[in-house]
Amino acid sequence: MFKVNDNYCKLPATYLFTEIARRVNTFQQENPDAKIIRMGIGDVTRPIIPASIDALHNAVDDQADSSTFHGYGPEQGYDFLRSRIAECDYAKRGIHVDINEIFVSDGAKSDTGNIGDILSIDNIVAVTDPVYPVYVDTNVMAGRAGDFDGQHWSNIVYIPCTAENSFIPSLPERRPDIIYLCYPNNPTGTTLTRDQLKVWVDYARANGSLILFDSAYEAYIREENVPHSIYEIEGAREVAIEFRSFSKTAGFTGLRCGYVVVPKELKGVDANGNDVYLNPPLNRRQTTKFNGASYLVQRGAAAIYTSRGQEQIKATIDYYMKNASMLLDGLKSIGIEAFGGVNAPYVWLKTPSGLSSWEFFDKLLRDAKVVGTPGVGFGPSGEGYFRLTAFSSHEATSEAVERITALKI
Ligand code: PLP
Numbered sequence: 001m002f003k004v005n006d007n008y009c010k011l012p013a014t015y016l017f018t019e020i021a022r023r024v025n026t027f028q029q030e031n032p033d034a035k036i037i038r039m040g041i042g043d044v045t046r047p048i049i050p051a052s053i054d055a056l057h058n059a060v061d062d063q064a065d066s067s068t069f070h071g072y073g074p075e076q077g078y079d080f081l082r083s084r085i086a087e088c089d090y091a092k093r094g095i096h097v098d099i100n101e102i103f104v105s106d107g108a109k110s111d112t113g114n115i116g117d118i119l120s121i122d123n124i125v126a127v128t129d130p131v132y133p134v135y136v137d138t139n140v141m142a143g144r145a146g147d148f149d150g151q152h153w154s155n156i157v158y159i160p161c162t163a164e165n166s167f168i169p170s171l172p173e174r175r176p177d178i179i180y181l182c183y184p185n186n187p188t189g190t191t192l193t194r195d196q197l198k199v200w201v202d203y204a205r206a207n208g209s210l211i212l213f214d215s216a217y218e219a220y221i222r223e224e225n226v227p228h229s230i231y232e233i234e235g236a237r238e239v240a241i242e243f244r245s246f247s248k249t250a251g252f253t254g255l256r257c258g259y260v261v262v263p264k265e266l267k268g269v270d271a272n273g274n275d276v277y278l279n280p281p282l283n284r285r286q287t288t289k290f291n292g293a294s295y296l297v298q299r300g301a302a303a304i305y306t307s308r309g310q311e312q313i314k315a316t317i318d319y320y321m322k323n324a325s326m327l328l329d330g331l332k333s334i335g336i337e338a339f340g341g342v343n344a345p346y347v348w349l350k351t352p353s354g355l356s357s358w359e360f361f362d363k364l365l366r367d368a369k370v371v372g373t374p375g376v377g378f379g380p381s382g383e384g385y386f387r388l389t390a391f392s393s394h395e396a397t398s399e400a401v402e403r404i405t406a407l408k409i
Pocket of ligand 1: 112244
């Protein structure tokens with residue numbers, strides 16, 4: 001009999017969003033007239049900006065004519081998009097990223113999950129806790145995580161980020177080979193300043209560690225001292241891979257497009273201790289396992305870099321960020337400690353009256369008919385916290401704030 005990858009058998013069931021759906025469905029069945037406001041899943045709701053829609057339409061027309069038809073494209077992405085990325089996301093901020101260091105993909109979930117293909121399974125991985133679950137689960141699938149005790153994986157180093165340390169991760173006691181950092185952070189919505197991120201770049205340089213830097217929420221950064229790219233930090237090109245996504249920047253959650261940057265200087269070692277640069281193996285991986293993001297989608301993505309596109313995505317992001325500030329103000333007005341929401345579309349709150357994450361979930365659903373995400377679903381240090389997203393409409397957000405502030409908590 002053939003054998004399956006045992007690592008998949010070790011993975012606990014994806015409990016979080018299934019359990020949320022189960023509780024919401026039960027409540028809705030028992031209360032058919034209840035108007036539930038959903039602020040749980042981190043998906044956008046505003047339509048794709050007109051600049052991208054026009055580009056998508058034009059790209060469809062290109063496919064209808066043999067003179068403009070595009071079949072298989074470059075696996076790394078079209079130059080028309082990679083050159084815009086290099087120019088607008090990096091050069092304009094004084095950062096040099098070569099076009100050959102950029103790999104366009106179908107999104108940051110795939111990229112953060114796939115990067116492990118080119119890294120040895122012997123590496124020790126560190127994550128901040130709470131964490132975007134993909135980093136942990138994909139390492140479990142690869143066999144890098146060890147055993148699960150119901151809360152922690154034995155080979156994963158967890159770095160707690162809670163109100164006690166102002167959500168600033170401390171350097172780990174046990175040296176990790178690979179460190180996942182996500183800023184602005186999902187789920188906490190918090191950020192690191194340049195100086196705080198530099199601590200990690202310096203640590204990685206001193207310890208031969210690799211930083212996997214996920215900046216899927218870069219477009220939400222408002223404050224001056226928050227870096228837009230890890231490559232703003234001196235020396236980061238030698239130790240960091242950066243992931244970006246058009247999902248939250250431009251509403252591409254359904255269209256699918258993102259990219260990863262692997263600088264030419266970045267190197268690890270093979271089993272014999274010989275230097276290996278990471279850009280060629282990633283190129284090899286992409287050309288072997290991926291046939292490129294869709295031509296249409298890449299045209300749509302390139303359009304966000306036009307001045308019209310930039311204005312339009314800014315308006316959409318401003319829209320969501322107005323929701324975030326409504327949420328923050330509302331929560332604070334009733335004495336709930338709330339974090340994030342300034343440079344990110346997530347508000348992370350401390351559950352009141354010592355309620356557990358799930359107890360607060362049930363209370364909010366029952367008494368305010370608002371759905372959020374229990375913090376414990378993102379890792380043990382998320383217990384006692386709760387995430388609300390800013391991706392609803394103004395009307396729904398303001399209604400949710402009214403209902404929450406009316407609660408006796
Ligand atoms: N990284 C983080 C931190 C996210 O929160 C998400 C989506 O929620 C992703 C990556 C996935 O992005 P994409 O839609 O590009 O796959």
